[in-house]
Amino acid sequence: MPEAPLDADALRFVDIEKYFGLVCALKKINLRIRKNEVVGLIGDNGAGKSTLVKILTGVFPPTSGELYVGGKRIDLKTHSVPKAHKAGIETVYQDRSLGDKQVLWRNFFVGREMLLPFGFINVKKEKAIAREIMMTTIGFRGEGITVDSRVSELSGGERQGVAIGRAMHFHANVIILDEPTVALSLKEVRKVLNFVHKIKENGHAGIYISHDLQDVYEVSDRFVVIDRGEIVADMEKKEISLKALGEFLLEYSHGLKDKKEL
Ligand SMILES: Nc1ncnc2c1ncn2[C@@H]1O[C@H](COP(=O)(O)OP(=O)(O)OP(=O)(O)O)[C@@H](O)[C@H]1O
Ligand SMILES: [Mg+2]
Known part of the structure; x- marks a missing residue:
């Protein structure tokens, strides 16, 4: 089967063990x-998602195995958390992504401050960019929150x-959300889901991991x-309804249970 060129993909895992x-x-x-695609990664506890x-x-x-990000092969022997950042891979975790006591605009630039010639932080520029990310990228509208x-x-x-907006602004390739809605109220979950929709609108790829099938279904294309x-199934959203996906997973886990009991 002819393979599409590597740079058509935001991300590619090859025979990873x-x-x-x-x-x-x-x-x-x-x-x-693919670029512009959010993939929902679904599986029981311990399946291997994280x-x-x-x-x-x-x-x-x-x-x-091999890993390609934005068409470039990653040297897995020297791959590291900072290198993953540089390669445009950003993770959004529940609560752990932002410094609590800091003002918002500083949070956008942790580890990547914009400096003036004498080493001072370029506050004016950082604030302007932070404001731009909040208004344009994540669409914060007033509500008493400023930079x-x-x-x-x-x-x-x-x-x-904010974590998603920051990831979108600085890291073009892949944004990973591993259980980003755990412990949030329904209203807050809705906000997170709306932000995830923006990942795609802005042309970024995403991996969305959650045990809430309805949420996964809403935000994912695949x-x-x-x-x-x-990997036991790979389905496009247009091929399967939420109900059918739920039934598939239920039948699948029942099938496995039966096999285990034999
Ligand atoms: N550092 C580690 N050392 C040893 N075993 C590990 C380690 N990390 C994960 N595992 C094992 O690898 C398997 C996959 O775990 P993983 O955390 O990837 O699951 P998961 O799909 O993310 O599950 P969950 O939905 O519960 O978060 C499990 O059997 C787990 O016990
Ligand atoms: Mg996990």
Whole structure:
């Protein structure tokens, strides 16, 4: 089968395997994510979702396999968290993404401050860019929040919005959301989902991981089901309804249960 050119993909895993000692957490994972596409990664506890994300974000290397980001091969022997940032891979976690006591605009530039010739931070420029990200990229409209607000004044959903906006502004390739709505109220979950829609509108790729199937369904273009370290299904949203996806997963887990009991 002829393969599309590598640079057509935002992200590509080729035969990625991960062993923890003798335990195989990922078996020959082959996965491509297009630009402008959000993929919902679905699977039970322990399926291997976070392990896949950690390989991508440079937390640990795979045992074998290849990884391409924006068409470029990543050297997995030297891959690291800072290198993943440089390659345009950004992760949004619940609550851990922002410094609580800081003012908002500073949060956009942690680790990537814009400096004036004598080493002072270019406050004016950073604030202007932060304002631009808030208004344009994430569409914050008034509501009493400005670039001078403290992160602690923001709701959980708004914090996720800022983290997503920051990721969109600085990192073009892939934004990973691993359970970004855990412990949020329904209203806040709605805000996060609206921000995730913006990832795609702005031409970025995303991986969305959540145990809430309805949320995954809403924000994703494609669903990849992972079970005990293997991809067992890969479906386009246009091919399957939410109800059918739920039934598929239920039947699938029942099938597995039956097999285990044999
Ligand atoms: N650092 C580690 N050392 C040893 N085993 C690990 C490590 N990290 C993950 N595992 C194992 O790898 C498998 C996959 O775990 P992973 O965290 O990727 O699952 P997950 O799909 O993210 O699950 P959840 O939905 O519960 O977050 C599990 O069996 C887990 O115990
Ligand atoms: Mg996990």
